[in-house]
Amino acid sequence: MGGDFAPQATLLGAREALDAWPELFLCLVGDEAIIHPALKKYGFAPGLLARIEVVHASQTVVMEDKATCILKLKKDSSIRVAAKLVRDGRAEGVVSMGHTGAAMVASSLVIGKLEGVDRPALASVMPNMKGGPTVLLDVGANVDSRAEHIAQFAVMGSVYAEEVLGIERPRVGILSVGEEDGKGTGVTKEASAMLREMGIRFEGNAEGRDIWNGNFEVIACDGFVGNVVLKSSEALAEGIIGGLRDSFMESALTKFAGLLAKPAMKRFKKKLDYAEYGGAPLLGVKGVSIIGHGRSDARAVRNAIRAALRAAEHRLNERIQERVALLLPQD
Amino acid sequence: MGGDFAPQATLLGAREALDAWPELFLCLVGDEAIIHPALKKYGFAPGLLARIEVVHASQTVVMEDKATCILKLKKDSSIRVAAKLVRDGRAEGVVSMGHTGAAMVASSLVIGKLEGVDRPALASVMPNMKGGPTVLLDVGANVDSRAEHIAQFAVMGSVYAEEVLGIERPRVGILSVGEEDGKGTGVTKEASAMLREMGIRFEGNAEGRDIWNGNFEVIACDGFVGNVVLKSSEALAEGIIGGLRDSFMESALTKFAGLLAKPAMKRFKKKLDYAEYGGAPLLGVKGVSIIGHGRSDARAVRNAIRAALRAAEHRLNERIQERVALLLPQD
Numbered sequence: 001m002g003g004d005f006a007p008q009a010t011l012l013g014a015r016e017a018l019d020a021w022p023e024l025f026l027c028l029v030g031d032e033a034i035i036h037p038a039l040k041k042y043g044f045a046p047g048l049l050a051r052i053e054v055v056h057a058s059q060t061v062v063m064e065d066k067a068t069c070i071l072k073l074k075k076d077s078s079i080r081v082a083a084k085l086v087r088d089g090r091a092e093g094v095v096s097m098g099h100t101g102a103a104m105v106a107s108s109l110v111i112g113k114l115e116g117v118d119r120p121a122l123a124s125v126m127p128n129m130k131g132g133p134t135v136l137l138d139v140g141a142n143v144d145s146r147a148e149h150i151a152q153f154a155v156m157g158s159v160y161a162e163e164v165l166g167i168e169r170p171r172v173g174i175l176s177v178g179e180e181d182g183k184g185t186g187v188t189k190e191a192s193a194m195l196r197e198m199g200i201r202f203e204g205n206a207e208g209r210d211i212w213n214g215n216f217e218v219i220a221c222d223g224f225v226g227n228v229v230l231k232s233s234e235a236l237a238e239g240i241i242g243g244l245r246d247s248f249m250e251s252a253l254t255k256f257a258g259l260l261a262k263p264a265m266k267r268f269k270k271k272l273d274y275a276e277y278g279g280a281p282l283l284g285v286k287g288v289s290i291i292g293h294g295r296s297d298a299r300a301v302r303n304a305i306r307a308a309l310r311a312a313e314h315r316l317n318e319r320i321q322e323r324v325a326l327l328l329p330q331d
Numbered sequence: 332m333g334g335d336f337a338p339q340a341t342l343l344g345a346r347e348a349l350d351a352w353p354e355l356f357l358c359l360v361g362d363e364a365i366i367h368p369a370l371k372k373y374g375f376a377p378g379l380l381a382r383i384e385v386v387h388a389s390q391t392v393v394m395e396d397k398a399t400c401i402l403k404l405k406k407d408s409s410i411r412v413a414a415k416l417v418r419d420g421r422a423e424g425v426v427s428m429g430h431t432g433a434a435m436v437a438s439s440l441v442i443g444k445l446e447g448v449d450r451p452a453l454a455s456v457m458p459n460m461k462g463g464p465t466v467l468l469d470v471g472a473n474v475d476s477r478a479e480h481i482a483q484f485a486v487m488g489s490v491y492a493e494e495v496l497g498i499e500r501p502r503v504g505i506l507s508v509g510e511e512d513g514k515g516t517g518v519t520k521e522a523s524a525m526l527r528e529m530g531i532r533f534e535g536n537a538e539g540r541d542i543w544n545g546n547f548e549v550i551a552c553d554g555f556v557g558n559v560v561l562k563s564s565e566a567l568a569e570g571i572i573g574g575l576r577d578s579f580m581e582s583a584l585t586k587f588a589g590l591l592a593k594p595a596m597k598r599f600k601k602k603l604d605y606a607e608y609g610g611a612p613l614l615g616v617k618g619v620s621i622i623g624h625g626r627s628d629a630r631a632v633r634n635a636i637r638a639a640l641r642a643a644e645h646r647l648n649e650r651i652q653e654r655v656a657l658l659l660p661q662d
Contacts, residue, residue, distance in 0.1 A: 129570040143508060143516045177474060177558040185474045185555060208562030212570050224516060225556050227508040229563050231539030236564055239460040239543050240571050243602065247595040254595045260588035264578040271574065 001030040001060040001078045002098015004294050007038050010097060013301020017309075018048045020302070024309055025051045027091055029082040032056040057081040060098075063294075067101025071109070079103055083110035086287035093288025093308040095279070097296045104141055107282045107289035114317055116324045119145070120284035121153045121223070122291065123160060124230050125277035130214030133277050135161050135170075139230045141282070142223035147190035148327065150174060154191070154220035155323045156283040158200045161217045163314035164307055165277070170217035173206030175225060181205065191220070198326055237272070278303030281311065283320065288312055332361040332391040332409040333429015334632075335625045338369050341428060344632020348640075349379045351633070355640055356382045358422055360413040363387040388412040391429075394625075398432025402440070410434055414441035417618035424619025424639040426610070428627045435472055438613045438620035445648055447655045450476070451615035452484045452554070453622065454491060455561055456608035461545030464608050466492050466501075470561045472613070473554035478521035479658065481505060485522070485551035486654045487614040489531040492548045494645035495638055496608070501548035504537030506556060512536065522551070529657055568603070609634030612642065614651065619643055 003009060007030065014026055028035050035054050044052070057078040061069060070080040079098055083106035085091040094111070096103040100122075108120050123137035135157045142149060154172050161170035174192050176184035181192065183205060195202040206219045211229065221229075248258035270276075278300060279292035288311040292304040311317075334340060338361065345357055359366050366385050375383070388409040392400060401411040410429055414437035416422040425442070427434040431453075439451050454468035466488045473480060485503050492501035505523050507515035512523065514536060526533040537550045542560065552560075579589035601607075609631065610623035619642040623635040642648075 129566075129574065140508065175559060177471070177555055208559040208564075209566035211563050212566040221559075224508055225559055228506060228539040228552075228556055229560055232542050232560050232564060233539075233567055235460075235540035235543040236567055237571060240568060240603070243460065243599050244575065244596065247599040248592060250595045254592050257588040257591035261579060261585050261592065264581045264585045265575065267581075268574050268578040272571070 001034075001057070002096055002294070003292065003296055005297065006097065007034055009296055009298050010301055011035075011038050011042055012298035013296070013305065014052075015042060015044060015048060016298060016302040017305040018051055021306070021309055024305070025053075026305070027053045027055050027082070027085055029055045029057050029085070030060070030078040031058065055081060055085065061102040063099060065099060065102065067099065067105045070102050070106050077102070079106045080110060083107060086111045086289075091287075092312040093290065095290045095292065095301075095304045095308050097279075097292040097294060097301060097304070100140070100291055103289070103291045104282055107285045107287075108141075111285045111287045111289065114284050114286050114321060116321055117152055117156070117284035119149050119152070120282050121156060122280050122282050123157055124226070124280050125165070126211065126233075127272050127276065128214040129212050131271055132167070132214055132217070133161075133165055134211055134214065134216060135165070135218045136211055136226055136230065137218075137220055137283065138223035139226035139280065140223055144224070145187070145222040147187050147194060150187065150191040150220050150222065151194040151327055152284070152324055154195055154202070154218065155198065155200060155327060156320050157218035157220055159316065159319045159323055160281060160283060160311075163316050163319055164281070164310045165217075167217050169201045171215070172200050172202050172218040172220070173204060173210060173216040175211075175219050175221035176205040176207065179205050179207060187222070194327060199323065241269070275300035275303060278305070278307040281307060286317070288316065332365075332388070333427055333625070334623065334627055336628065337428065338365055339373075340627055340629050341632055342366075342369050342373055343629035344627070344636065345383075346373060346375055346379060347629060347633040348636040349382055352637070352640055355636070356384075357636070358384045358386050358413070358416055360386045360388050360416070361391070361409040362389070386412060386416065392433040394430060396430060396433065398430065398436045401433050401437050408433070410437045411441060414438060417442045417620075422618075423643040424621065426621045426623065426632075426635045426639050428610075428623040428625060428632060428635070431471065431622055434620065434622045435613055438616045438618075439472075442616045442618045442620065445615050445617050445652060447652055448483060448487070448615035450480050450483070451613050452487060453611050453613050454488055455557070455611050456496070457542065457564075458603050458607065459545040460543050462602055463498070463545055463548070464492075464496055465542060465545065465547060466496070466549045467542055467557055467561065468549075468551060468614065469554035470557035470611065471554055475555070476518070476553040478518050478525060481518065481522040481551050481553065482525040482658055483615070483655055485526055485533070485549065486529065486531060486658060487651050488549035488551055490647060490650045490654055491612060491614060491642075494647050494650055495612070495641045496548075498548050500532045502546070503531050503533045503549040503551070504535060504541060504547040506550050506552035507536040507538065510536050510538060518553070525658060530654065572600070606631035606634060609636070609638040612638060617648070619647065
């Protein structure tokens with residue numbers, strides 16, 4: 001029920017996903033008085049309907065709600081009901097385009113933390129300038145992370161990049177203020193020391209520019225820094241692209257130029273499109289949780305479902321537990 | 332001697348500045364065997380030469396040097412000699428386009444800290460989407476800042492925005508992960524509490540997007556976060572603009588479109604041009620220190636000199652000391 005274009009984008013994305021992956025079965029959680037007519041309206045074929053279960057939830061979390069509203073005020077909200085399906089083993093993962101905070105609370109508290117993980121981390125999968133993805137985590141769940149938390153983020157991100165994004169031996173870095181080992185805080189240096197002897201491809205410090213240049217596939221950081229960088233980057237990219245668009249509206253001549261250049265600019269914008277990677281996984285919960293952007297269109301919803309499906313099929317959490325356990329015997 | 336285009340950009344910028352501000356007197360610090368012929372080559376008029384003193388320095392810090400090289404290995408480097416002029420009262424400020432770290436070390440250790448300031452902070456003056464400047468500090472000098480440091484950064488940034496950038500009652504924020512007062516770390520909350528009762532226009536938490544949207548003129552943060560955001564933003568902006576440029580090179584048609592749109596795009600790029608605001612001031616040292624981008628052209632050098640001139644004329648440091656002193660009686 002969540003997201004700016006629900007239920008249309010959600011349902012059309014669900015249909016695309018069912019079409020694409022025959023092994024997929026979906027529970028659609030929300031107001032059945034809305035969902036059933038919509039399924040008809042969008043013409044879901046009987047073959048697809050057979051792989052859908054509609055699970056009723058009487059409430060919806062809206063943007064104005066607090067993230068914790070699902071704990072008391074909105075116990076029958078679609079995100080909480082969906083999380084319960086995962087907790088009870090009726091679903092392997094939950095995908096939401098709604099309230100990010102509520103989805104994080106539902107995933108962390110209703111589904112629960114994965115054993116061996118201290119703090120779940122929200123991972124943003126961002127398109128880099130080499131045309132591939134860079135996973136930045138944590139981007140919002142944790143402020144004041146300790147070294148062992150950041151080390152766990154790095155390990156979880158590495159497993160996600162490998163199993164879900166299909167990157168072989170992803171290069172992993174710790175976000176810091178310089179390339180050299182000596183640069184950073186006590187926390188980043190300690191986290192680096194923990195990661196040196198792990199099985200992952202740890203390549204030391206990453207700098208701010210490395211988020212975009214494609215030199216790393218995974219960059220781990222405290223949730224405060226990650227959140228600030230993510231929000232700052234979204235605003236900067238929108239500002240630049242919007243400003244350029246405005247500059248094409250200046251005169252008839254520039255409008256004509258804009259028309260000619262449109263297809264090429266569209267191709268470039270697609271390269272930068274986060275929707276390709278299908279939302280942000282909340283890593284470290286006992287189940288799969290993918291949190292999409294509120295502005296997700298059908299393709300973004302489809303790709304978020306694909307991410308959840310791959311995470312389940314590749315047994316992401318087992319892989320994370322195996323790797324995180326190796327971090328434990330530090331002293 | 333520093334910067335990618337020295338001595339040409341430095342000297343041409345110096346000439347523009349001398350032309351523009353008759354009250355300005357410049358010491359040009361560096362290898363006199365290079366500077367004297369260059370002054371001739373660029374045709375400095377006798378009237379301008381009368382307002383120039385060439386101060387010889389036998390060494391130059393290069394990019395490969397460590398920031399601390401000026402303390403022992405390169406005691407006669409141009410940046411150190413220039414800082415000594417300020418320490419000894421022979422100049423009011425130093426402007427450098429060279430090695431940022433070396434300029435910070437020279438300013439902090441040779442010129443020294445301003446009384447009442449715990450840590451000098453590097454402030455980046457960035458163009459926001461409303462067409463004005465936003466001052467982000469600290470962007471590189473301090474990791475692991477305590478609350479009182481961040482509060483001091485906020486106060487120093489506010490005074491700089493007012494006195495040098497000419498913004499009346501600049502809006503000041505503390506960078507955090509949400510607008511609400513409750514969002515952030517212990518450090519950001521404590522810093523906010525310190526700023527509430529000050530004479531500055533403190534408006535609480537700023538988010539990552541507020542760096543660009545023009546809702547704040549000054550945003551204070553720990554140097555770790557500021558440095559990561561700055562480097563990430565530079566890379567992202569370059570990536571987007573470069574990617575769009577490439578997409579105009581795809582075909583004869585798009586090349587033609589690019590040609591038509593060039594003037595409008597140039598006007599937009601100028602809006603985003605950091606060179607307008609003339610480099611990053613290192614605030615909290617006993618004198619003025621402006622550190623320009625290595626890629627500064629003559630206009631950027633001129634504007635960096637203008638920033639130093641205004642800071643000296645407006646008695647920036649006296650204003651900073653008055654305001655920072657009000658922060659002290661906290662308990």
